[in-house]
Amino acid sequence: MGGAIIAYLPLLVNLTNKEIIIIGGGKVAERRLRQLLEYKQSITVVSPTLTDTMKEIVTINNIKWTNEPFKKEDVENADLIIAATNNEGINDEIIKQAPKKAWINAAHHGEKGTVYFPITLQRGRLQIAISTGGASPLLAKRIKKQIDLQFPDDYETYIDFLFEAREIIKKLDMDKKEKHRLLKDIVQNPIYDKKAQKTFIKSLKKQM
Structure with missing residues (x-):
């Protein structure tokens, strides 16, 4: 019953000196950029177009923006790649061209990547990650709300x-x-x- 379960190891990763590339300029890429900016300021965005909000985020945070379609050279030195275009074929090509050392977050099909972003709750040094392994993102959000009540902002x-x-x-x-x-x-x-x-x-x- 159900597909094979992929075992993901929960890790806290130090992104200092890591090359992070976000490929895509839509809502998903925007969400990933917001998440990553909490931990890393040096990020490169590759996309011929960006949402208005993402443009604002890029400008305010002085993010490097390559205003062109994806090409192999964009990810040659990447440590973490976010494949988040609205074209599944391009996302597959990004994964294909990624260096072996790179971690990949595949927005269009999570299991094609090597890492994914769990729902998180943070209170300063306290970090709690919640995942259902893709079974139900809605349940993960519900669990976060329950945990949120246990740990108020203060x-x-x-x-x-x-x-x-x-x-x-x-x-x-x-x-x-x-x-x-x-x-x-x-x-x-x-x-x-x-x-x-x-x-x-x-x-x-x-x-x-």
Whole structure:
């Protein structure tokens, strides 16, 4: 029942010094550009036309735009390729011409690519990716809404507090068990109040 399941490994990828090429200028390419700009500013867009909104994004963010149809040379040095034209034949050609080292996101047919973009929820350092493996994007969106209620926007402050506390605790002159106890305590008994967070951080610093 159903097709073969392709196993995708969830990864957090550092895009520093990576060559990213988006080929296409429609709504899908626009959406991918928005997503990638949260993590990477140096991106190249290849397309003879762009949506008005995408043109604005390209201009504001000083994105390199190759105002021409796709050609093989566009992807020769690419590390991540987004094949997002409205022509399936061109998208297939992009995949065919891609260097072996490159990761490919195939907007027209996800299984033809090697990576895809899950639905994500982010609260500062906290990142949650949601995927149904292509079974139901609508369900993935529904799950995101449910998770969204568990982690309100101000949760970012709590995550930053945990990070700062952990960095200090790692430097304290105490045994590993005691450090682990402290770290476990601020997770099991979360401190959401900003004043209480500052007080806790001060108490840690006094022990340094």
